[in-house]
Amino acid sequence: MSRPEEISPPEIFYGDVEASKYTANSRIKSIQSQMTQRALELLALPEDDTAFVLDIGCGSGLSGELLDEAGHVWVGVDIAPSMLEVALEREVEGDLFLHDIGQGFGFRPGTFDGAISISVIQWLLNADSASHSPPQRLNRFFTTLHSALKNPSRAIFQFYPNSDDQVQMIVTAAQRAGFGGGLVVDYPNSKKARKMYLCLMVGQQEIPKALDGTTDGMEVDGQGLGMEKRREEIRNERKRRKDAAGGGKKGKRGKTEVDAKEWILKKKDLYRARGKEGVPRDSKYTARKRKTYF
Amino acid sequence: MVRLITHNMLACHVKNCTKDNFPLVFSEVELVIRPAPENLEFIQRFLPKLDWTALVDTARSLGDTSLPETMPDQITEDQLKALHHVLMEMHIEEGNMTCRNCGHVYPISNGIPNMLLAEHEVGR
Numbered sequence: 001m002s003r004p005e006e007i008s009p010p011e012i013f014y015g016d017v018e019a020s021k022y023t024a025n026s027r028i029k030s031i032q033s034q035m036t037q038r039a040l041e042l043l044a045l046p047e048d049d050t051a052f053v054l055d056i057g058c059g060s061g062l063s064g065e066l067l068d069e070a071g072h073v074w075v076g077v078d079i080a081p082s083m084l085e086v087a088l089e090r091e092v093e094g095d096l097f098l099h100d101i102g103q104g105f106g107f108r109p110g111t112f113d114g115a116i117s118i119s120v121i122q123w124l125l126n127a128d129s130a131s132h133s134p135p136q137r138l139n140r141f142f143t144t145l146h147s148a149l150k151n152p153s154r155a156i157f158q159f160y161p162n163s164d165d166q167v168q169m170i171v172t173a174a175q176r177a178g179f180g181g182g183l184v185v186d187y188p189n190s191k192k193a194r195k196m197y198l199c200l201m202v203g204q205q206e207i208p209k210a211l212d213g214t215t216d217g218m219e220v221d222g223q224g225l226g227m228e229k230r231r232e233e234i235r236n237e238r239k240r241r242k243d244a245a246g247g248g249k250k251g252k253r254g255k256t257e258v259d260a261k262e263w264i265l266k267k268k269d270l271y272r273a274r275g276k277e278g279v280p281r282d283s284k285y286t287a288r289k290r291k292t293y294f
Numbered sequence: 295m296v297r298l299i300t301h302n303m304l305a306c307h308v309k310n311c312t313k314d315n316f317p318l319v320f321s322e323v324e325l326v327i328r329p330a331p332e333n334l335e336f337i338q339r340f341l342p343k344l345d346w347t348a349l350v351d352t353a354r355s356l357g358d359t360s361l362p363e364t365m366p367d368q369i370t371e372d373q374l375k376a377l378h379h380v381l382m383e384m385h386i387e388e389g390n391m392t393c394r395n396c397g398h399v400y401p402i403s404n405g406i407p408n409m410l411l412a413e414h415e416v417g418r
Contacts, residue, residue, distance in 0.1 A: 050336035052299075052343075073336065073382075075300050077409070084406050088295075093330075095300040099409040103416045106307030106409070108316065110343065131413050140417060144307070 003162070009128040014059070014080035023060040023086050032118060035195065036063040039116045039156040040070060042184065042199055042208050051113035054148070056101055056157075057120030059083040061092035067116075068093045075112075077101060102137030104144035111148050115155040121198070122159045125166055138170065142177035142200075152203030155179070159196060164275050167196070174200050186211040230273060261287035295405035296391075299340070299381040302349050306393035307409075309417040317348040318391035318400065325356055330382045334374045337381065341369070353380045 004013050014022065022028055045051045051072045058064050058076025060083050067074045076092075077099035078084055084096050099105075102124055124141060125134050149155060161167045171183065179200040184207065187193040199207055264287045271279045280286075306315035346365040353361055360376040369377075391400040391407060398415070400407050 049339075050333050052340065071333075073299070079410075081406075085404075088405065095295050095297055096406050097409050098406050100411070103409075103411050104307055106305045106315075107303050108305055108345075111303040129413075136418060 003160070005123050005126055009126070010123050011080045014083045016082045016085075019060060019080065019082035019086050022083070023062065023090070029062060032062045033066055035118050035158045036066045036116065038186065038195070038211075039063075039118060039158055039197065040066065042156045042197055043114045043116060043154050044208070045072070045114055052111065054107075054112045054115040054145075055094065056115055056117035056145075057123075058087065058094070058096065061087035061090055061094070061096075063116065063118050064092045064094050065090075077105075101141050102132070104140040105148050106144075107148040109147045110150040112153065113150060114153050115145065115149060117155070117157045117159075119158055119160060121157050121170060122161060122166070125162075125169065135169065135173065138173035139176065142174050142179065146177045146179055146202060149202045152201070152205060154181070154202070154205070155200040157198040157200070159198060161196065164277070167275070170198065174198065178202075180205065182207050184208055184210045188212070230270075234270065296386040296402060296407055297382060298349065298352060298384055301352065301386075301391075302344055302381075304391075306396060306398055307417065308393065308396050308398050308411060308415045311393060311396040311398070314395040315393055317345070317352055318393055320352065320355060320386065321390045321392060323356060323389035324387045326385045326387050327383055328385055330378075332375070332378055334371070334378060337374055337377050338369070340381075341365075349380070353384075356384065358384065 007013055043053075045053075053067055053072045053074040055064055055067065055074050055076040058078050059080070061076065064074055064076050064087070074094040075097065076087070076094045077097040078087075079098070079100050081098060084098060087096055101120070121138075121141075124138055126132075127134055145155060159170070161170070167183065174181075179202065181199045181201040184197045184199050186195045186197065188210070189212075265282060268279050268282065301317065301320075304316075304318060306318060308315075350361050350363060353359075358380055361380060362373070366373060385405065386402055387405045389402050391402065392398070393400075398411075400409055402408070
């Protein structure tokens with residue numbers, strides 16, 4: 001199945017027909033509600049307290065219904081009028097806005113206790129008109145969202161990226177806007193159940209753990225700040241090595257000290273941590289010299 | 295379905311419109327009162343976020359005078375109930391919201407305000 005964001009802009013794709021289809025489909029419904037549940041879990045709002053939550057790309061209010069059930073007061077924004085109409089028919093509790101999130105929000109600073117967004121921000125990466133520039137729209141979106149959230153609070157985005165480049169682009173834009181946090185990938189080894197959540201935080205907080213299917217084998221794909229730390233470590237490591245080598249003769253720069261295999265393994269680890277595709281497995285053949293043929 | 299709780303948080307987001315862009319002024323309003331379950335604790339916690347003057351002005355322009363001019367230091371339960379009515383039960387179904395600074399009009403139809411901007415109004 002091709003991806004909806006490759007077909008047409010969101011306000012056209014989710015027209016009357018698609019909007020009612022979307023909301024009537026029980027499979028979509030159950031997936032959406034599962035993801036919303038998980039997003040709410042990651043959002044970690046204080047229990048038993050009513051919070052003021054922003055639902056970005058609320059659509060027909062499938063996620064809003066769960067927010068209602070949890071007793072939160074919410075505001076939903078979406079760009080597709082047909083979807084909002086369906087939401088009105090379904091009589092959800094929240095306030096609905098027709099809004100292009102790429103144009104930024106006008107909410108006063110510190111308004112919301114949290115924000116969720118289910119399968120939306122990948123749409124921001126499309127340039128649907130000549131004047132749209134995805135980096136600019138992402139930037140505007142994240143900066144205005146950052147100021148609309150109170151400190152401390154979280155924003156959870158579930159999304160379907162097309163490639164690693166897209167993930168990188170979104171994460172950098174969020175970091176530039178001042179958010180902390182990073183990616184949480186649930187069930188990273190399953191093709192079907194794999195879900196990406198971007199957990200953004202205002203203020204100092206820790207990234208939540210990802211689900212893995214097993215009880216204890218949790219894995220966090222620390223693309224965000226974790227990555228930054230890692231890079232720092234590597235830089236330090238390199239510096240330390242240089243310093244140690246610099247004790248002897250200056251001309252050699254400690255080239256011989258590093259084992260070739262170690263170096264290759266470290267590089268491969270680094271690539272894996274960065275999420276690069278097609279990094280070869282480690283085996284007993286790793287870093288072996290090839291036979292010389294003539 | 296614009297409730298005043300949301301309206302009190304909403305400023306104009308047109309490019310370079312940063313001063314005096316709050317609150318948006320209602321006009322040609324069609325008001326609907328829908329009872330909502332009371333959650334006074336939430337209202338109490340929400341108090342510091344509210345802009346009291348803007349709220350009272352807006353409520354008066356919509357014909358509700360139950361709120362005092364200045365924010366009371368010790369809020370009573372009756373005042374909380376009045377606040378609940380103003381914030382959560384008053385819905386604007388039709389009308390316009392106008393920015394006092396740049397004059398941009400956000401039309402509300404069927405309870406949904408249209409916040410879309412024209413290309414030249416989008417901030418960077």
